[in-house]
Every structure is written in C-alpha cells, then in structure tokens.
Amino acid sequence: MKLSLLISVLIVFCQLSLSLSSSTQQAKCKAWLVQSIPTDMPQLSLVPGVLSTADVFRWLAGNSTKRLDIMAQYWQLVAEPDDPRSGDFGYSKEEMQRFGAQEGLDVYKAIENAADRNVRVRFLQHSGVYPDYTKEPSDVASGRPNVKNVTLLLGNWWGSGIVHAKVWISDRRDMYIGSANNDWKSLTQVKEVGIYFAGCRKIAKMVEIYYNNLWTLASLNASEYTTTAWDQQWQINRTVPCWSYFVPAKERCRSPLPHPFLKLKYVADYPTLSDPFMFQVPLDTPGYSNGTTASSYSSYLSFAPPELLFKNFQTDEQAWVDTIKSVGTRAVVRINTMDWLGQSQYTKQTVYWPSLSSAISEVVFSKKATVKLLVARWSHFINNTDDYLKHLLYTNVLCHSSSRNHCKGRVEIKYYEVPGYNSTGPALSKGSRTGNTYPGYTRVNHGKYAVSDVRAHIGTSNLVWDYFYTTAGVSFGTYDTAIVSQLQQIFDADWNSPYAVPVEPLQGLAFAS
Numbered sequence: 001m002k003l004s005l006l007i008s009v010l011i012v013f014c015q016l017s018l019s020l021s022s023s024t025q026q027a028k029c030k031a032w033l034v035q036s037i038p039t040d041m042p043q044l045s046l047v048p049g050v051l052s053t054a055d056v057f058r059w060l061a062g063n064s065t066k067r068l069d070i071m072a073q074y075w076q077l078v079a080e081p082d083d084p085r086s087g088d089f090g091y092s093k094e095e096m097q098r099f100g101a102q103e104g105l106d107v108y109k110a111i112e113n114a115a116d117r118n119v120r121v122r123f124l125q126h127s128g129v130y131p132d133y134t135k136e137p138s139d140v141a142s143g144r145p146n147v148k149n150v151t152l153l154l155g156n157w158w159g160s161g162i163v164h165a166k167v168w169i170s171d172r173r174d175m176y177i178g179s180a181n182n183d184w185k186s187l188t189q190v191k192e193v194g195i196y197f198a199g200c201r202k203i204a205k206m207v208e209i210y211y212n213n214l215w216t217l218a219s220l221n222a223s224e225y226t227t228t229a230w231d232q233q234w235q236i237n238r239t240v241p242c243w244s245y246f247v248p249a250k251e252r253c254r255s256p257l258p259h260p261f262l263k264l265k266y267v268a269d270y271p272t273l274s275d276p277f278m279f280q281v282p283l284d285t286p287g288y289s290n291g292t293t294a295s296s297y298s299s300y301l302s303f304a305p306p307e308l309l310f311k312n313f314q315t316d317e318q319a320w321v322d323t324i325k326s327v328g329t330r331a332v333v334r335i336n337t338m339d340w341l342g343q344s345q346y347t348k349q350t351v352y353w354p355s356l357s358s359a360i361s362e363v364v365f366s367k368k369a370t371v372k373l374l375v376a377r378w379s380h381f382i383n384n385t386d387d388y389l390k391h392l393l394y395t396n397v398l399c400h401s402s403s404r405n406h407c408k409g410r411v412e413i414k415y416y417e418v419p420g421y422n423s424t425g426p427a428l429s430k431g432s433r434t435g436n437t438y439p440g441y442t443r444v445n446h447g448k449y450a451v452s453d454v455r456a457h458i459g460t461s462n463l464v465w466d467y468f469y470t471t472a473g474v475s476f477g478t479y480d481t482a483i484v485s486q487l488q489q490i491f492d493a494d495w496n497s498p499y500a501v502p503v504e505p506l507q508g509l510a511f512a513s
C-alpha cells in the first residue's frame with residue numbers, strides 16, 4: 001500500500017518535472033534565418049519567414065537589459081556621403097535614402113540607447129577600415145563607463161589575420177551569428193545570411209566563452225605568448241600562439257585562456273575530432289512555415305583559428321568539411337561564399353589548401369553527389385578565383401575519365417552578380433562625377449554557408465585558407481530539418497535567379513552531360 005503510493009507519487013513527480021523541463025526549454029529557444037537583400041534586385045524571389053538583418057540588430061540592442069556583446073570586423077553604421085574620403089561620397093540625400101542608409105543609423109541609435117540604459121556593453125573589433133577606423137565604437141564608449149571597447153590585432157598572434165567573426169550576444173540569451181558586418185551597407189546593399197537566436201541561453205553561453213577568450217587575448221602582450229613553429233600540414237614556418245599544437249609538447253606553453261583545448265601530444269596537423277561536441281537544444285523555428293514545434297536535433301558550433309578552441313569543439317574547417325561529407329548518396333550539397341580560393345591570400349609564404357575542394361571531389365566520386373557552388377563576382381573579386389573554380393570543375397572530367405569509374409556525381413559552379421556590382425565607388429572624386437551608381441564595397445553576395453540534404457552550416461568565414469588558420473570566425477550548424485530546408489530555399493532562390501551565371505569549364509575540356 002505504502003510502497004505503491006510512494007511509487008505513484010514518484011511517477012507523478014517525474015512526469016511533472018519532465019513536462020516542466022521540456023515546456024520551459026521548448027518555449028525558450030527560437031531560431032530564425034536572417035538575410036540582407038540589396039535594393040534593386042526585383043528578379044530575386046523572396047523566401048517567406050526569413051528575418052531582415054537590420055530588424056534583428058535593432059532588436060538585439062533594443063531588447064538588451066543587462067549585457068550586450070558585439071564582435072565585429074569594422075564599423076560603418078552611419079553613412080558618410082559628405083566625407084570625401086568615404087566610398088559613400090557625393091551621393092545625394094535622396095540617393096542615400098533609396099540605398100537604405102537610414103537602417104544603419106537606426107541600428108547605431110539602438111546601440112546608443114542600450115548604452116544609455118546602462119546596459120553593460122562590450123565591443124571587440126579589428127582596427128576598422130578607412131576612413132573612420134574605430135570611430136563609431138569609440139564614440140559610443142566615450143564618456144560612458146558601462147561601455148568597453150577593444151581592438152584586437154590577430155596579426156600580432158598569427159602573423160596575419162583579423163577579427164572577422166560577426167557576432168552579437170544580448171543578455172546572454174539572444175544572439176546573431178552570420179556574415180553581416182556592422183555596416184549600413186551590410187543591411188541594404190550587400191547580400192548577407194545569418195541566424196538569430198532568441199531565448200537560447202545554452203548556445204549563447206558557449207559563444208560567450210569564445211568572446212571572452214578573444215577579449216582576454218586583447219589584454220595580453222602577444223610577443224610574450226607567440227613563437228614561430230614549423231607547420232607540417234601546410235609546409236610553412238609561421239607565427240602561432242605558444243600553446244599551438246604545432247609547437248612540440250615539451251616547448252608548448254600553457255594557454256592563458258581559462259578554457260583550454262583538449263590535451264594532445266605533438267601532432268603534425270590540427271586534429272580532426274571523431275566526436276566533435278554536439279548539443280541537442282530543441283529549436284523553435286517560427287519563421288519556417290511548417291516548423292513551429294521544437295524537436296531535438298544535433299547542433300554544433302565551430303571556431304577559428306584552431307588555437308582558440310576550447311572543450312571538445314571542432315575547428316571551423318572540420319565543420320565545413322563534415323558538412324560537405326554529410327551529404328547522402330545522390331543528394332545535393334549547396335555552398336555559398338563570397339570568396340573561394342584553394343590557397344592562402346595573406347601569408348608571406350603562399351599555402352596550397354585543397355581541404356574543401358577535396359571534400360567536394362570525394363562526395364562527387366563516391367556518393368554520386370551533386371555539389372552546387374555559388375561564388376560572388378564583384379568589384380573586389382580575387383583574380384585567380386576563376387582558375388581554382390575551373391580546377392574544381394575538372395572533377396567532372398576526372399569523374400568520367402575511365403569507363404570503369406562508377407562516378408555519377410557532378411560539380412556545378414555559378415558566379416553571383418548583384419546588379420550594379422561593376423559600378424560601385426564614390427559618386428564624386430576630385431570634384432567630378434565618377435559615373436558610379438552605388439557606394440564603394442556594395443553589391444556583393446557576402447553570405448558564407450553550406451547545406452546538404454541533412455545538415456546546415458552558417459558561418460562568418462570566406463573559403464580561403466587564412467580564415468581557418470589565422471582569422472577569428474564562428475559557425476553554427478545543425479541537423480534541424482526546418483533550418484536545413486529553409487536554408488536550401490534561400491540558396492535555390494539565388495541559384496535559380498538571373499543573377500547567377502555558370503562558370504565555364506576550361507576551354508576545350510567541356511564535359512558533355
């Protein structure tokens with residue numbers, strides 16, 4: 001009698017606590033995909049339920065009550081059509097309005113308002129860009145003791161590289177991760193993709209550790225913690241923090257960061273984890289038509305450079321490679337990037353970097369996968385990109401190079417050209433009209449993401465060696481079917497638009513399908 005009573009009390013209690021914990025969790029963590037779509041792209045079909053970056057940035061600042069942490073490459077939220085040194089110079093008030101410059105000012109004001117509400121604000125950035133550098137964060141910090149700003153120069157730590165991650169964390173629970181810079185143009189003149197989390201403490205906490213680690217680096221004297229190491233994997237000598245895996249274990253220092261990475265002996269390259277840390281936070285996806293109920297799928301975060309890893313997180317490079325390799329047999333991987341190079345861009349010795357192109361060729365051969373790659377063509381296009389893309393397209397020739405091959409996959413590559421991309425820059429220069437029709441550094445597809453049939457990966461890094469080894473970057477990835485499916489829709493809208501034009505194979509080597 002007593003025992004059965006105890007048991008039923010226990011059962012009721014267990015059910016109660018189960019339903020409590022699942023309902024509080026399910027009600028809390030919401031995720032939306034976020035885009036910026038440049039003005040004057042009438043032929044792009046819009047994916048319903050995707051939020052706009054400008055709204056999300058204003059909300060993150062507007063909703064914050066205690067803390068607001070922003071990590072940015074640079075700041076240019078306030079347009080400067082009157083500054084002759086600016087790429088905005090010479091455009092009229094009406095033109096700036098048509099370009100959507102107001103959105104940037106509104107975000108800037110929302111940040112100022114948060115600072116005035118006595119929210120504890122932190123800004124961490126690279127040195128900024130011409131002509132203002134760090135003027136905007138410094139202005140917000142000036143005279144407000146609750147606002148802290150630091151400039152972190154990763155070149156002092158890795159020989160080259162910058163803070164390139166774009167992350168907002170508000171009240172340790174709302175967050176943005178994606179391609180958008182703190183720049184008015186990133187809201188209405190550059191195509192961006194990111195993800196917005198609301199009420200996601202568990203995920204925000206993990207990203208905050210990375211944020212704090214970078215904050216700590218900014219306060220240390222790099223020359224006391226760096227060394228030159230022989231990088232066996234990439235065959236160069238390079239500057240690395242003294243706790244790097246490239247430093248032999250005996251010479252390796254203790255990381256001054258509070259959350260050091262796995263203990264491993266000397267390794268010849270960065271270890272690929274067989275069990276990178278995944279978490280099962282149920283995500284509500286109210287922006288996806290049929291995806292409002294939270295289900296538990298595995299999700300992950302990945303970080304660059306590798307020396308800034310902690311716990312059991314994977315490197316950003318591994319997360320990209322694993323996303324490509326997650327593709328099912330005969331299924332499709334979609335990849336979107338601004339830059340693509342199979343090498344390094346900023347190092348003294350140039351590194352050859354086949355990691356992503358190899359992963360693509362591997363799934364084309366073995367899994368009969370189709371890989372669709374969308375690369376930006378714009379006014380700052382890297383000249384040798386086309387050579388690397390043609391090299392990757394040659395996979396199609398190799399695939400069919402023997403009648404004994406059972407290779408049924410293919411690579412398809414397109415350039416994405418935002419209309420007006422070849423007419424950007426100040427409207428006025430040395431007193432005369434330039435003929436440009438959009439401000440400098442605009443009209444480009446800047447998103448960095450990949451999505452297979454089962455896994456979505458949303459990052460902040462361009463697909464070039466430096467971003468994975470010397471530059472700060474963060475990605476969020478997930479097997480959540482709603483996010484996977486909506487990210488595919490975003491890609492397909494671009495891929496099938498008239499703004500995407502096929503990259504031609506090497507001349508004379510066209511592969512007939």
Ligand SMILES: *[C@@H]1O[C@H](CO)[C@@H](O)[C@H](O)[C@H]1NC(C)=O
Nearest residue numbers: 058059060061062063064198
């Ligand atoms: C807070 O965020 C929500 C969406 O998560 C948004 O609807 C609301 O407008 C934001 N509030 C402010 C004051 O920005």
Ligand SMILES: *[C@@H]1O[C@H](CO)[C@@H](O)[C@H](O)[C@H]1NC(C)=O
Nearest residue numbers: 219220221222223224225226
């Ligand atoms: C950093 O450390 C180096 C080497 O110990 C030293 O020469 C230099 O003065 C330090 N710089 C600062 C700003 O403390």
Ligand SMILES: *[C@@H]1O[C@H](CO)[C@@H](O)[C@H](O)[C@H]1NC(C)=O
Nearest residue numbers: 228229230235236237238349
């Ligand atoms: C790397 O540095 C070592 C030690 O200074 C030197 O002996 C070696 O030649 C260098 N290798 C390259 C490829 O620069």
Ligand SMILES: *[C@@H]1O[C@H](CO)[C@@H](O)[C@H](O)[C@H]1NC(C)=O
Nearest residue numbers: 378379380381382383384385
């Ligand atoms: C590409 O080549 C052109 C012409 O040679 C040059 O002016 C431009 O600076 C190059 N761009 C880059 C990003 O290398």
Ligand SMILES: *[C@@H]1O[C@H](CO)[C@@H](O)[C@H](O)[C@H]1NC(C)=O
Nearest residue numbers: 417419420421422423424435
């Ligand atoms: C820009 O590209 C378009 C389409 O390719 C072309 O018609 C136009 O002449 C180009 N403009 C400039 C300034 O090169």
Ligand SMILES: *[C@@H]1O[C@H](CO)[C@@H](O)[C@H](O)[C@H]1NC(C)=O
Nearest residue numbers: 289290291480481482483485
């Ligand atoms: C959404 O609904 C459509 C039609 O009912 C269905 O085919 C699709 O699989 C659903 N997507 C997800 C992610 O559940």
Ligand SMILES: CC(=O)N[C@H]1CO[C@H](CO)[C@@H](O)[C@@H]1O
Nearest residue numbers: 134138141142143149150151
């Ligand atoms: C590192 C950095 O950018 N520091 C700036 C932060 O803001 C103050 C103004 O309060 C500037 O004086 C600093 O230069």
